[in-house]
Amino acid sequence: MKIIHPLPLLLAAFLLGSSSGRGDLTVASLSTITTDLAKNIGGTHVKIEAIIKSGIDPHEFEPTPGDVKKVADANLVLFTGKGIEGYLTKLEEAAGGGSSKFLNIGEDIPSLTMNEDGKNVEDPHWWHSVENMKMATRVIASAFAKADPSNAASYQKNAQSYLASLNELQRWIRVKLAGLPHDQRKLVTSHDALQYFAHDYGFTIYPLKGVSTNEEPSSRHVREIIEVIRGERVKAVFFESIENLRAIQQIADETGTKTGGSLYSDGLGETEANTYDSMMRHNVSAIVDGLK
Numbered sequence: 311m312k313i314i315h316p317l318p319l320l321l322a323a324f325l326l327g328s329s330s331g332r333g334d335l336t337v338a339s340l341s342t343i344t345t346d347l348a349k350n351i352g353g354t355h356v357k358i359e360a361i362i363k364s365g366i367d368p369h370e371f372e373p374t375p376g377d378v379k380k381v382a383d384a385n386l387v388l389f390t391g392k393g394i395e396g397y398l399t400k401l402e403e404a405a406g407g408g409s410s411k412f413l414n415i416g417e418d419i420p421s422l423t424m425n426e427d428g429k430n431v432e433d434p435h436w437w438h439s440v441e442n443m444k445m446a447t448r449v450i451a452s453a454f455a456k457a458d459p460s461n462a463a464s465y466q467k468n469a470q471s472y473l474a475s476l477n478e479l480q481r482w483i484r485v486k487l488a489g490l491p492h493d494q495r496k497l498v499t500s501h502d503a504l505q506y507f508a509h510d511y512g513f514t515i516y517p518l519k520g521v522s523t524n525e526e527p528s529s530r531h532v533r534e535i536i537e538v539i540r541g542e543r544v545k546a547v548f549f550e551s552i553e554n555l556r557a558i559q560q561i562a563d564e565t566g567t568k569t570g571g572s573l574y575s576d577g578l579g580e581t582e583a584n585t586y587d588s589m590m591r592h593n594v595s596a597i598v599d600g601l602k
């Protein structure tokens with residue numbers, strides 16, 4: 311009697327499996343910024359579960375049981391770090407499987423610090439610097455290549471073309487901002503989210519609140535901002551897409567400044583500003599049009 315040896319069958323199944331998308335990745339993303347990066351770098355090889363969608367305040371987010379399941383099922387979990395994901399430890403524990411698949415994209419990006427309730431804390435909004443986005447692109451491409459070596463060449467190629475588009479964006483921003491004199495680079499915004507942008511392009515920020523978005527500013531602080539606007543002849547104040555403070559309108563009314571539209575600070579928009587590239591172009595255009 312002839313015995314069919316199982317090994318060739320197993321080998322055939324393995325080879326078939328590895329060439330029919332078995333290496334493809336499922337990636338959970340805890341920020342609209344990392345979702346956009348993952349789409350650009352992952353292309354067709356990555357399935358993305360966007361846990362935080364546009365319009366959700368990342369400072370206030372709490373994952374649902376459905377989110378925990380998506381995170382548990384993912385091969386990699388991307389987050390922006392520097393303290394914005396206050397729920398992270400709980401999510402890691404709830405999703406199980408160890409923390410090694412959680413990828414802190416902001417970890418090696420140099421931090422700016424800010425004052426929050428009298429304490430010095432890291433500013434989590436690093437994506438407002440195009441240079442930081444280039445670092446994030448390289449980090450994600452390496453992580454995808456490591457987790458899914460069969461598609462490594464594709465991830466690296468996609469990353470190269472995304473880096474080229476970031477260079478083009480950087481050129482566009484510099485040309486656009488050249489029309490705004492340095493003494494007019496003063497931003498009055500709802501919460502302190504644009505420091506990295508300010509740092510790169512020589513703006514001074516006058517935020518109504520600190521790093522997080524959860525309360526109205528004191529009336530004393532509103533008076534201080536009004537004095538700054540009058541003293542510095544600031545021409546516009548800005549709303550933010552996620553949270554609109556009544557105080558911004560009050561300040562505009564009292565000082566006679568324009569409201570310069572909504573800036574996207576904590577994440578991407580749903581229809582407009584729904585990619586990193588279009589968000590930056592939207593913000594820069596609104597800032598230049600408002601302040602010049």
Ligand SMILES: [Zn+2]
Nearest residue numbers: 503521522576
């Ligand atoms: Zn924020």
